[in-house]
Amino acid sequence: MSNPILVDVLRGSRVESRHRGAVAVVDADGHGVLTLGDVERPVYPRSAIKPLQALPLIESGAADRYAVGPEELALACASHSGEPGHIITAKRMLARAGVDASALKCGAHWPIHQPSGQALAREGGSASALHNNCSGKHAGFLCVACALDVERETYVEPAHAVQRAVKAVLESLSAVTLAPDACAIDGCSVPTWALPLSALALAFARFGCGAGLAPERAKAAARLRAACAAHPWHVAGTGRFCTEIMQRFGARVLVKTGAEGVFCGALPAEGLGIAVKCDDGAGRAAEVMMAATLSRLMPAADRPALETFVRPTLRNWNGIVVGGMRPTDAV
Amino acid sequence: MSNPILVDVLRGSRVESRHRGAVAVVDADGHGVLTLGDVERPVYPRSAIKPLQALPLIESGAADRYAVGPEELALACASHSGEPGHIITAKRMLARAGVDASALKCGAHWPIHQPSGQALAREGGSASALHNNCSGKHAGFLCVACALDVERETYVEPAHAVQRAVKAVLESLSAVTLAPDACAIDGCSVPTWALPLSALALAFARFGCGAGLAPERAKAAARLRAACAAHPWHVAGTGRFCTEIMQRFGARVLVKTGAEGVFCGALPAEGLGIAVKCDDGAGRAAEVMMAATLSRLMPAADRPALETFVRPTLRNWNGIVVGGMRPTDAV
Numbered sequence: 001m002s003n004p005i006l007v008d009v010l011r012g013s014r015v016e017s018r019h020r021g022a023v024a025v026v027d028a029d030g031h032g033v034l035t036l037g038d039v040e041r042p043v044y045p046r047s048a049i050k051p052l053q054a055l056p057l058i059e060s061g062a063a064d065r066y067a068v069g070p071e072e073l074a075l076a077c078a079s080h081s082g083e084p085g086h087i088i089t090a091k092r093m094l095a096r097a098g099v100d101a102s103a104l105k106c107g108a109h110w111p112i113h114q115p116s117g118q119a120l121a122r123e124g125g126s127a128s129a130l131h132n133n134c135s136g137k138h139a140g141f142l143c144v145a146c147a148l149d150v151e152r153e154t155y156v157e158p159a160h161a162v163q164r165a166v167k168a169v170l171e172s173l174s175a176v177t178l179a180p181d182a183c184a185i186d187g188c189s190v191p192t193w194a195l196p197l198s199a200l201a202l203a204f205a206r207f208g209c210g211a212g213l214a215p216e217r218a219k220a221a222a223r224l225r226a227a228c229a230a231h232p233w234h235v236a237g238t239g240r241f242c243t244e245i246m247q248r249f250g251a252r253v254l255v256k257t258g259a260e261g262v263f264c265g266a267l268p269a270e271g272l273g274i275a276v277k278c279d280d281g282a283g284r285a286a287e288v289m290m291a292a293t294l295s296r297l298m299p300a301a302d303r304p305a306l307e308t309f310v311r312p313t314l315r316n317w318n319g320i321v322v323g324g325m326r327p328t329d330a331v
Numbered sequence: 332m333s334n335p336i337l338v339d340v341l342r343g344s345r346v347e348s349r350h351r352g353a354v355a356v357v358d359a360d361g362h363g364v365l366t367l368g369d370v371e372r373p374v375y376p377r378s379a380i381k382p383l384q385a386l387p388l389i390e391s392g393a394a395d396r397y398a399v400g401p402e403e404l405a406l407a408c409a410s411h412s413g414e415p416g417h418i419i420t421a422k423r424m425l426a427r428a429g430v431d432a433s434a435l436k437c438g439a440h441w442p443i444h445q446p447s448g449q450a451l452a453r454e455g456g457s458a459s460a461l462h463n464n465c466s467g468k469h470a471g472f473l474c475v476a477c478a479l480d481v482e483r484e485t486y487v488e489p490a491h492a493v494q495r496a497v498k499a500v501l502e503s504l505s506a507v508t509l510a511p512d513a514c515a516i517d518g519c520s521v522p523t524w525a526l527p528l529s530a531l532a533l534a535f536a537r538f539g540c541g542a543g544l545a546p547e548r549a550k551a552a553a554r555l556r557a558a559c560a561a562h563p564w565h566v567a568g569t570g571r572f573c574t575e576i577m578q579r580f581g582a583r584v585l586v587k588t589g590a591e592g593v594f595c596g597a598l599p600a601e602g603l604g605i606a607v608k609c610d611d612g613a614g615r616a617a618e619v620m621m622a623a624t625l626s627r628l629m630p631a632a633d634r635p636a637l638e639t640f641v642r643p644t645l646r647n648w649n650g651i652v653v654g655g656m657r658p659t660d661a662v
Contacts, residue, residue, distance in 0.1 A: 042345070107648025187653070318437075
């Protein structure tokens with residue numbers, strides 16, 4: 001069974017490329033509100049669940065013990081662009097737990113934000129684990145390890161207390177028992193657990209409104225949501241989809257991108273969770289799928305603010321409009 | 332009608348993403364040797380036809396008049412990585428025609444080759460039209476404009492003598508009459524004409540072996556092929572698919588990548604042309620599709636040299652193997 005074509009990429013008068021995918025929108029009871037394509041096939045959520053992976057940072061007591069502030073909590077939920085402000089926040093977060101960048105196991109890459117990478121090169125710098133888009137998440141993991149007083153060397157391993165805590169959160173929020181064969185290795189070396197989109201959407205519905213969660217967990221989720229809403233630049237970076245959307249809508253929308261065309265989100269007031277997967281892994285199409293889904297679920301008055309994300313324009317190196325992307329009638 | 336899934340992307344034990352596409356392999360008479368998916372729907376060939384777009388550089392007499400050498404001819408066929416050697420060659424080519432980089436209309440972007448971009452930033456440089464992956468093609472177009480003694484300001488426009496010459500080459504090689512509505516604007520601002528994959532494959536079959544071409548054109552094609560075979564680094568760059576394949580096989584294989592998942596190629600000895608389009612525009616999958624097609628068409632003794640391209644391994648930022656890509660049984 002094929003997933004439907006959800007996004008067309010146009011050049012001139014023709015469709016140049018097309019993206020298939022699946023979309024699940026569910027409420028906090030797990031009732032499907034919108035289902036496109038196969039939402040029961042497990043997918044690796046990758047970075048799209050970073051806000052959920054950050055729950056142990058609060059629930060372990062680490063955030064309070066180390067006075068982790070809202071910018072740092074937002075960075076723990078982030079796939080950041082490696083801009084100078086992100087690096088400062090990541091360093092500060094590590095320092096609070098008494099460790100430094102050498103404790104990070106995410107691996108090094110150059111900043112996603114090209115001008116920041118160029119500035120880094122200009123200063124004679126080079127790629128480090130701090131610039132890795134996952135360094136905030138990993139700094140959060142290290143805070144948890146320190147608070148639990150367990151060894152930090154293997155914090156990325158599935159058997160480590162930090163990753164076991166993350167897995168327990170995921171299982172509880174998604175109502176899925178994660179079997180060992182659902183586990184693969186993420187880009188930053190932590191486990192990524194395959195889950196159906198419907199279960200991911202349920203997890204985000206619960207995370208978004210607190211329904212069905214124990215009071216302490218609901219409070220922790222609200223604290224992370226507030227941090228992301230207050231500091232959306234820390235969740236991604238300059239010009240990025242997650243940042244732009246949350247800058248526009250504040251606490252009304254939580255969105256988080258993941259590699260290979262995954263996107264998760266929550267509409268807290270509506271009590272809805274959203275999970276998207278572009279079959280071919282394209283982030284550009286997952287963004288359009290998420291924007292079109294938000295546009296469908298949010299009040300009509302919000303649609304104009306979403307339009308540039310629902311139907312982005314494509315320009316070439318000379319700035320000439322050469323085409324665009326648009327959701328198909330299936331969305 | 333859906334094109335078949337031709338490439339799976341694996342992570343751990345699961346398929347994480349999948350890519351659909353179409354493949355056309357034809358001989359110089361236009362007989363189909365291998366047909367996967369819809370090969371009659373027109374697709375924009377983008378940069379995959381640069382070797383064909385370079386024919387006027389020789390046929391106009393420009394290459395001889397300006398003593399354009401084989402490295403420069405290879406660069407005219409290139410989507411180069413903007414490494415220092417590419418920039419030197421592009422500058423030399425422009426100088427031969429008595430123009431400089433200010434005449435280029437391709438637009439500026441940072442080098443594709445990340446270390447070269449970092450070195451450029453370190454030296455206080457910035458992105459220029461010379462670093463644009465198309466600067467060799469554009470330098471070739473400028474040589475043609477100079478040789479024809481026509482104005483150079485509008486050389487990227489469809490009505491300009493250079494682009495009319497390119498269009499005539501395409502129509503003749505592909506046996507397709509290009510209607511105005513087949514025209515869109517490429518990333519570097521020149522026209523890109525939509526053609527069926529079957530027609531693109533025919534054009535490359537003819538370009539690859541000279542069959543069905545006038546003697547002068549067959550000679551020009553042979554000269555461009557020889558230039559690419561002798562200087563594959565100039566056709567792409569360090570570590571790139573086109574370069575690596577042509578370094579391995581020399582004059583036996585011509586391959587050329589294009590944006591949005593297009594790939595063209597020729598097997599001169601076999602008299603075959605190849606055209607590939609990944610539906611979703613992913614270059615990573617188009618490479619696997621091309622490698623798998625070559626592996627199917629070439630002698631069994633050549634398959635080991637293709638294996639790393641047919642089934643590439645995926646590693647994360649720590650160098651850990653996290654998955655890989657592989658062609659499906661459909662290829």
